[in-house]
Amino acid sequence: MESGAKKWGFQGKQGLEAASTTTVRGYLNLLMGNINQDNCLTVIPLGHGDPSHFPSFRTTPAAEDAIVDALRSAKHNCYATTVGILPARRALADYLNRDLPYKLSPDDVFLTIGCTQGIEVVISILSRPGANILLPRPGFPLYEAWCAYNNLEMRHYDLLPEKGWEVDLDAVETLADENTVAMVIINPGNPCGNVFSYEHLNKIAETARKLGILVIADEAYDNLAFGSTPYVPMRVFGLTVPILTMGSISKRWVVPGWRLGWLVTSDPDGILQKSGVIDSITGFLNISSDPATFIQAAIPQILENTKEDFFSKIISTLRECADICYNRIEEIPSLTCPKKPEGSMFVMVKLNLSMLEDINDDVDFCLKLAKEESVIILPGIVGDLLCETKKQRMNDAGRAVELKNWLRVTFAIEPSLLQEGLARVKAFCQRHAK
Numbered sequence: 001m002e003s004g005a006k007k008w009g010f011q012g013k014q015g016l017e018a019a020s021t022t023t024v025r026g027y028l029n030l031l032m033g034n035i036n037q038d039n040c041l042t043v044i045p046l047g048h049g050d051p052s053h054f055p056s057f058r059t060t061p062a063a064e065d066a067i068v069d070a071l072r073s074a075k076h077n078c079y080a081t082t083v084g085i086l087p088a089r090r091a092l093a094d095y096l097n098r099d100l101p102y103k104l105s106p107d108d109v110f111l112t113i114g115c116t117q118g119i120e121v122v123i124s125i126l127s128r129p130g131a132n133i134l135l136p137r138p139g140f141p142l143y144e145a146w147c148a149y150n151n152l153e154m155r156h157y158d159l160l161p162e163k164g165w166e167v168d169l170d171a172v173e174t175l176a177d178e179n180t181v182a183m184v185i186i187n188p189g190n191p192c193g194n195v196f197s198y199e200h201l202n203k204i205a206e207t208a209r210k211l212g213i214l215v216i217a218d219e220a221y222d223n224l225a226f227g228s229t230p231y232v233p234m235r236v237f238g239l240t241v242p243i244l245t246m247g248s249i250s251k252r253w254v255v256p257g258w259r260l261g262w263l264v265t266s267d268p269d270g271i272l273q274k275s276g277v278i279d280s281i282t283g284f285l286n287i288s289s290d291p292a293t294f295i296q297a298a299i300p301q302i303l304e305n306t307k308e309d310f311f312s313k314i315i316s317t318l319r320e321c322a323d324i325c326y327n328r329i330e331e332i333p334s335l336t337c338p339k340k341p342e343g344s345m346f347v348m349v350k351l352n353l354s355m356l357e358d359i360n361d362d363v364d365f366c367l368k369l370a371k372e373e374s375v376i377i378l379p380g381i382v383g384d385l386l387c388e389t390k391k392q393r394m395n396d397a398g399r400a401v402e403l404k405n406w407l408r409v410t411f412a413i414e415p416s417l418l419q420e421g422l423a424r425v426k427a428f429c430q431r432h433a434k
């Protein structure tokens, strides 16, 4: 058996094993298993950004109609082209072209199975022996999982809570070397709920240009900004530096189960073309599966028929939820929220362990909270175990543990349930206070 395992290369894919326990889904399973069925409390999910079950987050009928029409036309029962069908790519290019100083063409748009497949594509095509990539900490653990799976060395730069979770650009410059291929940013931010300003994005672009690296912009939460900083897509800076943008309809339209996303190349100077990145994307998509054809076919109608009042209703519900979340957490002495969320569906909350009795760390907090109050919150440590190659992890130990004793909280649930959930968190913290 052992020699078989070696022959089939199981040793090389350590990412898989690690990913199953340290990704968001891995932790959710662990916490759900810790719920005490006997106390008959409704489980309140503050760990997972999928509000599609809640009435306040129901998608627009315009999108549902678009799907029904596409399906009933019987024109889309076929396989799609591997890069996505042209009408959808064209409609998305128009949608993403707004306010750009250059123009995207349909050829710059690749349809993917959610933003998730976009991440798989970019990490896979950029992986080669010796290369490294810069990832945000805290970040989205799927990046760590795909880097581990592809043996792509990851180096983490910090997001700075005291600066409203801006990128530590000095760290980016220090971490990057001639083998660095790209830096990843997530804006609006998961899990910090921050929105980068135009000026900060400009600095990111300038830094990446200076270092000669690509910017990978995860915009899964595009346009979901409800604070004082307006959302600006990274691709606005496409004339400064080549950009790969990932997005999807999952969050803005609240339909994560429809699995429709895009990978967009901002390459007005043809750098991605010349360096073979575009060919690699096409090559990768040639050998992978595609979003369902009728969902692709619905895209033009979804984009055209969704009314502004649907978007503004979702935004105002998220703003209400963010307010509830921030204000309720302020009332709990053992928790602090360094910055009120301005975007996405998440916020990072610091755990002040010195004020709590019999709680060892963030994981312990979350396990006990699940057991006693049936509230699911993710520990900040999620993903951290995957973060570094061993050597780097040792060099970097002080920084790698920085996220320990933080919590990742989603506020995108029905407002009344959010109130109830945070009241239970407060009761829990009072009960465990020193």
Ligand SMILES: *Cc1c(COP(=O)(O)O)cnc(C)c1O
Pocket: 049, 113, 114, 115, 116, 117, 140, 186, 190, 218, 220, 247, 248, 249, 250, 251, 256, 260, 261
């Ligand atoms: C939800 C999310 C994704 C995945 O989005 P899908 O379109 O549902 O695959 C990717 N990145 C971030 C930061 C997310 O929060």
